[in-house]
Amino acid sequence: MSNYFTNQLRGYPVVLAALQAYSNDICRNCIGLEGAQTKVQKGLKKLGMDLKGSSIPEEEKGALLAQIASLSSDAEEIELSEDCECQKTAGTCKIGTGCFPLGALDILKQITEPAAPKTIVGIDCDPKVTILVSKEKSNAG
Amino acid sequence: MSAVELLNIRGSCCLETAGVRQHLEDLMAGNTLKIVFDPPLRQDMENLVAKENCEILRLDDEGESLTATIRKKASTIEMLKVSPVADYPTEEGCFLRGNHYSPVAVVVSLNAPYGTMPPEVKSIPPEIDKLVRSAVETGAALSGTLQTENIGIEKIVCNVVGNPNIRYIVLCGVDVEGHHTGDAFRALVENGINQRRSIIGSTAVTPYLLNIPKESIERFRKQVTLINLLGEMNPEVIGKAVWSCYQERPTPFLDYMLSDPGAYPEQPMSCRLSWRVKQPESIEEWELEELVKGIEEEKAVAVPQEKEIAIKVSEPKVEAIASHLLRIAEELSQIAKILLGEAEAKPIAPVKEAPVVEEAKPICVVREEAPAVVAPAVAELTEVELYFHNQFRTYPGILAGLSACDKDICHDGCSLPVAVNSIIKKLGKLKKDVEGSSISEQRKGEFLARIDGFLEAAETLPTDPARPCQKTVGNCTIGSGCLATGAGDLLKQVTEPASLTQ
Numbered sequence: 346m347s348n349y350f351t352n353q354l355r356g357y358p359v360v361l362a363a364l365q366a367y368s369n370d371i372c373r374n375c376i377g378l379e380g381a382q383t384k385v386q387k388g389l390k391k392l393g394m395d396l397k398g399s400s401i402p403e404e405e406k407g408a409l410l411a412q413i414a415s416l417s418s419d420a421e422e423i424e425l426s427e428d429c430e431c432q433k434t435a436g437t438c439k440i441g442t443g444c445f446p447l448g449a450l451d452i453l454k455q456i457t458e459p460a461a462p463k464t465i466v467g468i469d470c471d472p473k474v475t476i477l478v479s480k481e482k483s484n485a486g
Numbered sequence: 487m488s489a490v491e492l493l494n495i496r497g498s499c500c501l502e503t504a505g506v507r508q509h510l511e512d513l514m515a516g517n518t519l520k521i522v523f524d525p526p527l528r529q530d531m532e533n534l535v536a537k538e539n540c541e542i543l544r545l546d547d548e549g550e551s552l553t554a555t556i557r558k559k560a561s562t563i564e565m566l567k568v569s570p571v572a573d574y575p576t577e578e579g580c581f582l583r584g585n586h587y588s589p590v591a592v593v594v595s596l597n598a599p600y601g602t603m604p605p606e607v608k609s610i611p612p613e614i615d616k617l618v619r620s621a622v623e624t625g626a627a628l629s630g631t632l633q634t635e636n637i638g639i640e641k642i643v644c645n646v647v648g649n650p651n652i653r654y655i656v657l658c659g660v661d662v663e664g665h666h667t668g669d670a671f672r673a674l675v676e677n678g679i680n681q682r683r684s685i686i687g688s689t690a691v692t693p694y695l696l697n698i699p700k701e702s703i704e705r706f707r708k709q710v711t712l713i714n715l716l717g718e719m720n721p722e723v724i725g726k727a728v729w730s731c732y733q734e735r736p737t738p739f740l741d742y743m744l745s746d747p748g749a750y751p752e753q754p755m756s757c758r759l760s761w762r763v764k765q766p767e768s769i770e771e772w773e774l775e776e777l778v779k780g781i782e783e784e785k786a787v788a789v790p791q792e793k794e795i796a797i798k799v800s801e802p803k804v805e806a807i808a809s810h811l812l813r814i815a816e817e818l819s820q821i822a823k824i825l826l827g828e829a830e831a832k833p834i835a836p837v838k839e840a841p842v843v844e845e846a847k848p849i850c851v852v853r854e855e856a857p858a859v860v861a862p863a864v865a866e867l868t869e870v871e872l873y874f875h876n877q878f879r880t881y882p883g884i885l886a887g888l889s890a891c892d893k894d895i896c897h898d899g900c901s902l903p904v905a906v907n908s909i910i911k912k913l914g915k916l917k918k919d920v921e922g923s924s925i926s927e928q929r930k931g932e933f934l935a936r937i938d939g940f941l942e943a944a945e946t947l948p949t950d951p952a953r954p955c956q957k958t959v960g961n962c963t964i965g966s967g968c969l970a971t972g973a974g975d976l977l978k979q980v981t982e983p984a985s986l987t988q
Contacts, residue, residue: 364883441980
């Protein structure tokens with residue numbers, strides 16, 4: 346089971362590095378980056394909760410929890426303006442329909458194995474579908 | 487013209503046996519009836535007419551007989567109408583106000599990109615605007631748009647329970663794509679919410695009502711009847727629905743039988759959003775339970791605070807407080823005099839304070855404020871310049887991502903160098919494109935300097951692909967994906983303007 350957590354935690358530094366880089370761009374004033382930051386924070390929080398409830402040896406658990414704490418702190422430090430608004434709406438972002446912060450979040454989708462243990466839910470990074478779906482629940486309809 | 491019926495009851499000994507009561511009962515409102523009768527029955531006739539809610543319009547005395555022209559009075563229906571709460575409508579929103587005694591509100595589903603409305607849909611689409619306006623012109627109390635399945639619905643609930651006269655909600659317009667807000671609204675009226683404050687039976691993504699009291703939701707459901715016309719965009723149909731709702735007598739409309747039942751027989755509720763949850767769309771399902779628990783606990787704690795707290799203050803304390811207040815008043819008066827120029831602006835000699843033993847000061851870490859990001863004036867860029875500008879915006883994120891990969895097991899693998907080499911190639915191509923473009927020399931210089939900066943950063947990363955694949959050696963077990971490739975894919979976010987070679 347620890348492999349699941351280790352793999353998930355390999356994705357977050359990459360995502361956070363990209364988000365931090367985009368916070369130096371106009372994305373700092375954007376709800377896209379704000380939302381991505383929230384998603385990362387929540388994802389890490391959930392990962393921590395699942396880790397605490399798992400049967401992984403305490404020593405290993407401690408090391409992983411420390412890693413989560415460090416990543417959460419990095420997520421917290423992403424620079425954002427006080428009043429964020431969509432930069433497409435504001436007319437300053439003209440890259441098309443894409444979004445850098447949301448694209449950065451999608452890096453997490455590269456991690457597909459191992460599947461989340463039955464008691465753990467996975468994150469869907471699609472901004473339009475933000476619900477977490479547990480495997481057990483989806484089977485139950 | 488109403489029909490005039492003639493009834494001759496001359497010779498009858500009483501009105502009952504002559505069937506006059508039955509005739510008066512059967513008389514339609516507004517219609518008239520002429521009755522010829524014998525003079526001794528005049529008093530009885532007048533009494534019966536009054537009893538049957540009729541009136542004698544004219545009484546002709548023809549000597550041996552009397553002819554009364556009788557009309558049924560229009561029935562007066564007693565209908566309760568009340569004033570809404572003082573701050574009605576309590577919540578702001580995208581709606582128009584009509585007559586607040588009207589029993590109907592119209593909700594038009596606003597099918598526009600959620601949250602991030604691009605400039606072209608910044609204002610309400612004209613067909614929806616037309617629908618909203620025509621509804622309020624036809625007689626709706628409120629008519630507006632609904633976009634979100636959480637905050638939007640909460641605002642409607644607040645505004646409706648603040649006006650008990652509203653008994654119908656006409657839901658129309660095309661449902662919000664992907665979010666199914668209209669369906670969430672229907673489900674709320676039909677099913678209500680569950681323990682986790684989610685709308686039961688809704689297909690919406692985040693139908694969480696976390697900012698309003700449960701009581702207001704229940705009241706809302708009891709107060710209104712939903713006229714579900716979701717998908718309907720014809721103002722005439724909506725207008726007919728609105729009109730039917732305020733009829734005094736039951737009026738058929740599609741499958742509904744509508745009429746104004748009067749105000750909901752309970753006091754209006756003044757309800758506002760608590761804004762405890764500002765972005766319900768970012769809430770994950772697993773968070774709900776904890777969040778709802780917090781809301782309930784907060785509510786439980788808040789109740790005792792409403793109790794009046796009596797603090798006993800002794801007389802000496804009252805005197806001390808009074809003297810302090812007096813001093814404050816004097817000081818304020820002095821400040822006012824200085825401001826008006828009536829007193830000299832002299833600083834007060836500082837009061838000598840007893841030396842304070844300096845305690846070890848805590849180290850205060852002042853977080854340096856990051857420099858503000860100034861958006862380049864993209865509007866001033868030419869199409870070609872904008873193309874380069876957008877491409878350049880991608881690379882900091884890609885390079886940062888690849889750098890992060892370099893600190894992981896990717897450092898020893900082959901995928902990271904492959905991704906880095908691909909980025910270097912793309913930057914090289916971009917450089918050539920800039921050099922060959924027709925943009926100004928000054929701009930060209932700026933752009934080339936940026937590319938060189940990116941290239942410099944990329945060249946610090948591993949570029950030798952002759953390393954073992956970390957999946958093959960068993961170190962990377964994330965599946966078929968690759969974090970370095972994922973970082974490189976950020977380039978795909980830029981789709982406009984089209985590539986220069988296209």
